[in-house]
Amino acid sequence: xxxxxxxxxxxxxxxxxxxxxxxxxxxxxxxxxxxxxxxxxxxxxxxxxxxxxxxxxxxxxxxxxxxxxxxxxxxxxxxxxxxxxxxxxxxxxxxxxxxxxxxxxxxxxxxxxxxxxxxxxxxxxxxxxxxxxxxxxxxxxxxxxxxxxxxxxxxxxxxxxxxxxxxxxxxxxx
Numbered sequence: 065x066x067x068x069x070x071x072x073x074x075x076x077x078x079x080x081x082x083x084x085x086x087x088x089x090x091x092x093x094x095x096x097x098x099x100x101x102x103x104x105x106x107x108x109x110x111x112x113x114x115x116x117x118x119x120x121x122x123x124x125x126x127x128x129x130x131x132x133x134x135x136x137x138x139x140x141x142x143x144x145x146x147x148x149x150x151x152x153x154x155x156x157x158x159x160x161x162x163x164x165x166x167x168x169x170x171x172x173x174x175x176x177x178x179x180x181x182x183x184x185x186x187x188x189x190x191x192x193x194x195x196x197x198x199x200x201x202x203x204x205x206x207x208x209x210x211x212x213x214x215x216x217x218x219x220x221x222x223x224x225x226x227x228x229x230x231x232x233x234x235x236x237x238x
């Protein structure tokens with residue numbers, strides 16, 4: 065019995081020192097939203113640098129103070145491109161089309177002393193590559209985008225948040 069009485073205070077001291085640090089470092093996504101950048105969101109579109117991209121904003125807590133954390137946004141996307149002539153018209157031609165596939169964006173952010181990160185990560189729309197081309201004198205125009213299965217992942221701590229819904233937008237010709 066005396067042996068337990070001598071060991072017990074040491075165990076309590078150890079637990080008292082270790083448990084607060086374990087409990088403090090429990091990363092959790094508190095919220096996540098997705099928006100498509102467009103002409104109506106000019107300041108946002110200028111910040112992101114393109115229209116038609118997906119902008120995923122999130123809040124994560126429980127990171128510990130001043131912790132650097134890596135994030136990855138993934139989604140399934142479709143993008144419809146059309147050729148527009150100098151008059152802003154869209155002639156009926158075969159040089160239009162839709163591309164589909166996965167997209168991703170990433171960022172690294174440092175939490176404040178409160179262990180919180182509140183940020184946004186842009187994801188560029190799918191590039192048509194050489195699948196769609198315009199005849200000389202016409203410009204390629206992104207006319208519609210759609211994103212599904214949007215997920216933000218804290219790759220440093222292995223925590224993810226799915227953002228439900230389909231995020232779609234059609235753009236007027238320039």
